[in-house]
Amino acid sequence: MVNYRYLGNSGLKISEITYGNWLTHGSQVENDAATACVRAALDAGISTFDTADVYANTKAEQVLGDALKGERRESLEIFTKVYWPTGPGGPNDTGLSRKHIMESINGSLTRLGTDYVDLYQAHRFDTETPLEETMQAFADIVRQGKALYIGVSEWTADQIRAGHALSKELGFQLISSQPQYSMLWRVIEDEVVPTSAELGISQIVWSPVAQGVLTGKYAPGAELPAGSRATDEKGGANMIKRFLDDDVLRRVQELKPVADELDLSLAQLAVAWVLQNKNVAAALIGASRPEQVAENVKASGVVIPDELLTKIDTILGD
Template sequence: MEHRHLGRSGLRISEIVFGNLLYPHDSTPDETVLSCLRAALDSGITTFDTADIYGLGRSERLLGRALAGEPRDGVVICTKVFFPTGTGPNGAGLSRKHVREAIDASLRRLGTDYVDLYTAHRYDPHTPLEETVTAFADLVRAGKVLYMGVSEWTAGQIREAAALAAELRVQLVYNMPQYSALWRAPETEVVPACEPLGISQVPYFTLAQGVLTGKYAPGTPPPPESRAGTGLVGGRADFMRRMLADGVLERVRRLEPLAKEAGLTMAQLALAWLLRRPNVAGAVVGASRAAQVRENAAASGAPLDDALAARVDDILAPVAVYSDAA
């Protein structure tokens, strides 16, 4: 497993980041989740991403159990705050009150004194940005958080937050956007805003919810055990409907000979392509089986030359999304 510096900081994260995502009321057995986490550790993954909203706290608790026997200095833990996890009108958002209470609850569930990375899961239009950044800065000074990040913020919001963070002497060093060979919207405005500020991308949905693994065939219903096969709900429904269009799936199928030529699986090809992109520090990948974790981890350092990467671009260009408004 190879490692890269996160933004303009001294912290290094693993190129493959294990995303311990559980949807609310997810019925995945604890032992299945723990087996994936153990496989990640065995594969050399050192960076683990979760959020207080994932599984309504269950994801953090299981991650805490999996890492309990690991040296704390050997792993990087990232969690997030924004979505409703408390009661009453202050149980969500990025107010000082919610941020402070949310981090304490996350630390209890994770069984640790601090998190390496704390992410503002979305932008909060109802809280002054100065209040939010100051709250994060206070957590850094209290030793509960080491570095600050954001997820799915606009280029303008990131610039403003970075300026405030610099004034407060805290490091805003990463952004977590949806980003893959099929969803390239961050390249239009967000990446150009982040690069000069020393802010890395740590993308999620890096396999386009499984579409880039080749498991969905054009003209064929999704496998019943797949994410798409279990029903499209919530914010990912529109995205999945778009990605499952026959025109998209036919283009993805054309990547199979390229993956074979490179000696990679389809998933490894997609991850290797993403890890070549400027400004990407690590790729977040989840899994429902330990074998998937090991396959994904092997994408770190995978050989992918310029010519082959350009062929991936050419094949997917007609169906890739380059703007959130598209």
């Protein structure tokens, strides 16, 4: 089963492997397969689910809400996000204005079929709306009980610090940051992680297996595997291409003996690797098939010894 970690300085425990539905539900994956993945997650002990209103232009929230119908709400942590437009693109249909936040939360709750989300996240930083206005809207949403906690996604260390200070003034606390983090994408280690650790904020990290690349299934010079994200013309193929470089793929293959030493698959090694960082509360995994969920959750509780962490750094050139 999956271990739990506290999210930031809060009392909220989340499953350290969390399931997200970007690019899959409502898009690459049929609804039956989406439900099967959610079922596999629940069966494996995952209780924390992440989505966003913009995923598949709101369909992902709907599919997740339908898949979770009938589950005991108290036993789930449901996260969503606001920022990007989901409608025809009116002047206020984007960003973190009070108007867009207040309208978006209501749409998300309806689609998810719940009275509240556990975590409501600013999907990006809005350079055009005063931060005070955004944080006041979040404070009001918490007071209304529509969200229990507030987080951000892909904010810089300075933006996190400013948002955190305002949240404290307004009587709530920003508790999480959701950045990209994997063996192939370590940007947050320099500033976001130290700042967050100082402020009592955790990371919920996305694409821990680099969208499939760290599973080793993309071999250098080989055909793309059928049915994989790299062949998904609805959007996935475009998102993954930054990692499909022969030198990167060769290094990933060289990680195999490290995974073997721990009796792990490459995917499990990749998920376990992000969880070695103490500021990470959860590895936010995606899946197009239930077997991937069942495989990847086995990374929970794995300890990677220091000498193997060093070996990984050497192989990847970090």
